[in-house]
Amino acid sequence: MWLKDFVPILILLLALPSHQTVGEETADEGAGEPPANARPEVIPPDQFKPDQLPVADLHVAQPDNRLxxxxxxxxxxxxxxxxxxxxxxxxxxGGIATNGSTQYEGLLDLSLDFDFEKMDLAIPGRAALLFQNTHGRGLDQFVGATQLISSIDSYDNITQISELWWELDFFDEAVTFRIGRQDISTEFITMETAGDFINSAFGLSPSAGLPSFPAPSPALIMMTDLSDSITFKAGLWDAYRSNERGIFSQNGSVLYIAEFEYRYTTARNGLPGKFSAGVTYETPGEVPAGAIPRSFGYYLQIEQMLYREADSTDDNPQGLSVFAQHYPTETNGNSPFPEIPQDGLAGFAYTGLLRGRDEDVIGAGIGWVELNQGGTDEELMVEVFYKAQINDNLSIQPDLQYINTPSGLYPSALAAGIRFQLDL
Known part of the structure; x- marks a missing residue:
């Protein structure tokens, strides 16, 4: 979506008159992070209680040492x-080709959060904007995998405002609404324990056809905490949004999603865990490639910390966590897009395994997708990595991935690489 399509919306948000503040909101760093009232992600050390820490919340508040x-x-x-x-x-x-397959790719995320109360504006809530630019080239054309090698692979390079939304609290912050262009994987179908993996399947692969990176779409979502341990979220998205100009896709297809999240601790040693269950329903529509069929799906996710080191601290928890996910879908009709009837993920991540490297993360995982496009009609991916935290601003991550029969059609491939992340 072009910048000038969003400028009038942003001006409208900032200029919208209001005589009453609906609720307070604390601005989180990053446009893609959830609101604090809807799903507590960061627990200040003076309020930390071991039996309240969710499995994925392995990082508590620390001083901001960005450059x-x-x-x-x-x-x-x-x-x-x-x-x-x-x-x-x-x-x-293996894969499609190896000659000329050494490629560099980059992604710039520039997020802005606006807390209207701190800005002394007569506007309730907060707003967020995420600008993204990708450049270079990924391995999609060399490997041919359905589960893309990299989570920053946008197929074609993009320069766009990927997210632009406004968030409001109601009923003393008991219910939060968010409206605007959003990435569905910010709040749904995501596992934070798997967040350091590079393969796109551990986030939400563009091959899934859902409104996520690199093409989020307009949406309305609602989030509420039913109790200290249970969160309910629901939303609707403009489905199959493309990167073409315009706010809406005009294809008539709408995606509905709902998710329950249950946070708990084990009775024996108080280790945190999280279980999520969700359902998706997509209405029929029309695109130039053909008719979008009606589809239904559900997903189950679990994250569990298995071991916490004795010298682990509140501001740097160390130990072993595991995760797993299953997401089957059923389509009523022929789809113009590659069909993925079901997939599965599993893996582990260990923070602080090596002595003196308390912030480093090592991980291994496996991803499997059932396909409906010929060949073996399945693809199996294995990834291992080591993420070294060099300082407060820089991390370096060697990565190795094996893909058995990419897209069910090509010879098994072996991809190797290295990623760096610079927090400015």
Whole structure:
């Protein structure tokens, strides 16, 4: 979506008159992070209780040591968070081709959060904007995998405002509504324990056809905490949004989604865990490639910490966590897009395994998809990585991935690479 399509919307949000503040909101860093009232992600050390820590909440509040924080993080109601990802990958064996397959790809995320109360504006709630630019080339054309090698692979390079939404609280912050262009994987179908993996399947692959990176779409979502341990979320999205100009897709298809999230601790040793269950329903529509069929799906996710090191601290929890996901779908009719009837994910991540490297993360995982496009009609992916935290701003992550029969059609491939992340 072009920048000038969003400028009038942003002006409208900032100029909208209001005589009453509906609720208070604390601006989180990053446009893609959930609101604090809807799903507590960060627990200040003075309020920390071991039996209340969700499995994925492995990072509590720390001082902001980003390079540009003295200029960009003033307590004035506007928070700017620039992050740059760069990676160099090669297809070492198999797939479609190996010649010329060593490629560099980069992603710039520039997020802005607006806390209207801190800005002394007569507008309730908060707003967020995420600008993204990708450049370079991924391995999609060399490997041919359905589960893309990299989570920053946007197929074609993009320069766009990916997210632009407004968030309001009601009933003393008991219910939160968010409206605007959003990435569905920010709040739904996501596992934070798997967040350091590079393969797109551990986030939400563009092959899934859902309104996520690189093409989020307009949506309305609602989030509420039913209790201290249960959160309910629901939303509707403009389905199959493309990167073409315009706010809505005009294809007539709408995606509905609902998710329950249950956070708990084990009775024996108080280790945190999280279980999520969700359902999706998509209405029929029309695109140039053909008719979009009606489809229904459900997903189950679990994250569990298995071991916490004795010297683990509140501001740097260390230990072993595991995760798993299953997402089957059923389509009523022929789809013009590659069909993925079901998929599965599982893996582990260990923070602070090596002595003196308490913030480093090592992980291994496996992803499987059933396909409906010939060949073996399935694809199996295995990934291993080590993410080294060099300092407060820079991490470096060697990565190795094996893909058995990419898209069910090509010889098994071996991809190797390295990613760096620079938190500005």
């Amino acid at each position: 540009l924080s003295p200029w960009l993080n003033k307590d004035n109601g506007v928070t700017v968070t620039p992050i740059y990802y760069g990676e160099l990958f090669t297809n070492a064996h």
